[in-house]
Amino acid sequence: MNDQPIGLFDSGVGGISIWKEIHELLPFEDTIYLADSRNAPYGEKTREEILRLCTKNTDYLLAQGCKLIVVACNTATTNAIATLRARYDVPFIGIEPAIKPAALHSRSGNVGVLATRGTLSSNLFHSTSKLHARGIHLVEQEGRGLVELIEAGKALAPEARELLQRYLQPMLAARIDHLVLGCTHYPYLIPLLKELLPDSVRIIDCGEAVARQTHHILQEKGLLSGRRTGGRHRFYTNADPEILQAFAKEAADGVEVSRLDF
Numbered sequence: 581m582n583d584q585p586i587g588l589f590d591s592g593v594g595g596i597s598i599w600k601e602i603h604e605l606l607p608f609e610d611t612i613y614l615a616d617s618r619n620a621p622y623g624e625k626t627r628e629e630i631l632r633l634c635t636k637n638t639d640y641l642l643a644q645g646c647k648l649i650v651v652a653c654n655t656a657t658t659n660a661i662a663t664l665r666a667r668y669d670v671p672f673i674g675i676e677p678a679i680k681p682a683a684l685h686s687r688s689g690n691v692g693v694l695a696t697r698g699t700l701s702s703n704l705f706h707s708t709s710k711l712h713a714r715g716i717h718l719v720e721q722e723g724r725g726l727v728e729l730i731e732a733g734k735a736l737a738p739e740a741r742e743l744l745q746r747y748l749q750p751m752l753a754a755r756i757d758h759l760v761l762g763c764t765h766y767p768y769l770i771p772l773l774k775e776l777l778p779d780s781v782r783i784i785d786c787g788e789a790v791a792r793q794t795h796h797i798l799q800e801k802g803l804l805s806g807r808r809t810g811g812r813h814r815f816y817t818n819a820d821p822e823i824l825q826a827f828a829k830e831a832a833d834g835v836e837v838s839r840l841d842f
Contacts, residue, residue, distance in 0.1 A: 623696020
């Protein structure tokens with residue numbers, strides 16, 4: 581048993597969608613969440629810059645004694661997690677677009693993928709697509725501008741609706757029956773997506789799968805907390821803490837939110 585915290589980081593508030601699933605499955609675990617909002621979005625950066633930021637975030641979380649790190653960002657996972665796993669002696673959980681379940685359950689053979697440029701252009705995304713989406717037509721769409729709106733607390737604003745209408749148009753023309761959300765920020769767009777998509781399109785994100793994998797790795801390595809009381813949750817941002825506070829409050833009660841230069 582190990583009562584050290586689980587560490588999570590993202591390019592901003594998006595990874596809270598992952599944190600929420602982990603917290604629901606593992607309510608007795610302490611957590612530390614880093615929202616690197618000052619450097620959002622990662623999807624517009626080079627691989628070298630993404631790796632530098634991921635290393636910075638990892639170093640801070642390890643300095644706080646984290647026993648496992650969740651890279652709660654698709655772009656960071658696809659560009660940096662292999663290097664992080666080779667460099668650090670701590671378990672890492674990554675985030676990948678849920679292409680496999682979408683491809684398995686698609687009846688039309690057409691699947692939409694909404695993601696950042698950094699994810700869509702990565703080697704890991706292409707290898708995953710090649711492995712799991714044979715015979716499937718993937719309609720890939722870069723969600724340029726969406727992360728910035730979500731970070732500003734405008735996930736449901738008219739500007740977000742306008743962008744989504746434009747991005748979904750080629751997917752609807754291709755008659756997709758599944759939409760894969762390839763960025764941890766994008767679950768906050770689900771209310772709009774449900775309005776803009778027909779009921780026949782299933783929206784898929786990876787939050788529950790990541791939580792299950794986190795539990796599996798902690799159990800396998802004997803790192804599960806031995807407590808039977810709620811954990812302590814510290815959220816840090818290097819930007820406006822009010823934005824992070826709003827998202828954290830929606831996710832759960834009792835979350836400590838602070839501004840931190842990291």
